[in-house]
Amino acid sequence: MAQHRASDAGAPTMRDVAARAGVSAMTVSRVLKDDARVSGTTRERVLAAVEALGYRRNETARSLRLGGSGMIGLVVTNLANPFYSRLALGVQEVASEHGLRVLLSNTAEQADRERGLVEDLASRQVDGVIVVPAGSSHRHLAPAALRGMPIVLASRPPAGMDADCVLVDDFGGAEQATGQLITDGHRRIGFLGNPPALYTGAERFRGYWAAHEAAGIEPDENHVRRGLTDMATAESAARSLLQAPDAPTALFCTNNRLTQGAIRAVRALGTSVALAGFDDFDLADVLGLPLTIVSYDADEIGRRAGQMLIDRINHSSAEPIPARRTVVPTHVIRYGTH
Template sequence: MPDARAPRSGPPTVRDVAERAGVSAMTVSRALRDDAKVSAATRERVRAAAAELGYRPNEMARSLRLGRGTGLVGLLVTNLANPFYSRLALGVDAALSPHGLKAVIANTGQDLDSERSLVEDLIARRVDGIIAVPAGSDQRHLAAAAAGGVPVVVASRPPSGFDADCVLVDDFGGARDATRDLLAQGHRSIGFLGSPPAVYTGAERLRGYAAALEEAGVRVDERLVRRGQQQTDEAAAAARELLALPRPPTALFCSNNRNTIGAFHALRATRSKAALAGFDDFELADALGMPLTLVAYDSDELGREAGRLLLGRLGDGAAQPPRRTLVPTSLVRYGAGDP
């Protein structure tokens, strides 16, 4: 019989644990599943042997053999460079982890073809469910996944062309409140910096901006609207364009944190005194040394709620009608380095 303590060239196996514990491989499998038919003393001996060898059971292979899921959930996001998505992922993980589920994060880069490919790959890997921040309104691949029995929850943007649970931020209300705040400060020429037109959140925030202006009797000036910026350098360039106009805006409203940070750089570079407001609170916003109004919400809670909705579909709520949750927003004001 080979020495169970001899060095190995690969990871330990069930047979290695069995030899160390002096039991059969079947007993090891049962002991690690806490099978009541295996005595407590034997279970303890098997666990000790597994710990000494550094053995970890292949949960995915075992689940597939038993016809169960893999314990994995696909999480599709559009821009991992945006801190919003890291908070969203932490919230999803907080909801799923206590139930033995793990999230696999995939970045689509706001590209529909990439998103389709990733969804196909996740389905092939037999994930238990998918939480997606869709790249656009064409969501036929997500609809196909749901129709094929893979629960789908949509976050940050609503489902399009199929019914699914979703969790949204009050994009319209938050943008309207921030623009109202600028109007209350006396501004009537307010520029807008936003994400591409196809992005639901950007479209809703533009709608909220326009609604606030209309309420105040101020016409939306298309010359002051810049859309399509996804990175801070693009936002800074767009802001500089607005600030270089013959009659520049006296305030800027930005539809997400990347645009707000880019606008801040432009204001600093041009020494502009324009007021700044934006959607999404972000770390160090209180240290910028300038008056700043931000639309805040709990992005972790957005992820937690998406996770809870998915857990409901995996549990007893599979036959329930689709649910929609709205995460509220509030305004946070920073000024001269003080929160």
């Protein structure tokens, strides 16, 4: 018997698979949906035909028939930060489990750019979007402003709107790490932080301050540097602090990029300063420096945000789901000799 060939020179169709397996197109569809009504022998014939022909479903057409795009958006603020690659992997894991693709965009902490990117995703009719928001007002992210598109915020809570969000215990992690430095005997602890307008930076500064208050210590505001954005600004700020009279004996940094900038300053100056910071990073354990790191599962932030978005997309009841908030816990890791 002659082997069945694809119906044209293009990609094989479901009808081609059906003809090769000797079944109907409906049976092929049921096999691909893992329908229990199909017998084992028929299933094996269909799957063998799928493999032989190299058949792949037309997901775009399938999504249109089902009333969705089959895609979700993910908008982050800084792809140079490893935190966001881990978050994206968590989102991707959940999206893949539900047959969805992820469109990734970067705002560089620019609220206007974020607005344009999210509006573009809405115009493309993606099924929903996860955003790490920039700026201090998020009204432009409200579902009403985005044609009802489901939205979840990650890492930073909503401001000026209600929305699901996944946060890290920023305050608790900073308080615990700073408290550990105080327990180690440090009384002059410098602070290297993001811009105060950022929720994460503000909460981590609040935790740093609270740890001092709990120990009955008044922080020296001359040892505080806020508004830092990258390794270069952190290195410059750390150099300034560590070369000043009555320099701090330890530094707390609000993210891994700032911690790495501080490490460069400590290495260059040859000082024996203890460092603490938010976000674990590769090779932190082999640097030979006393490091106190606030660690958490960045993938889990993405997974939780992804699942929240899936819940919103699949919600068909007329009864609305109230906005939900979940917090990923932190724990302290210590590297080097303290």
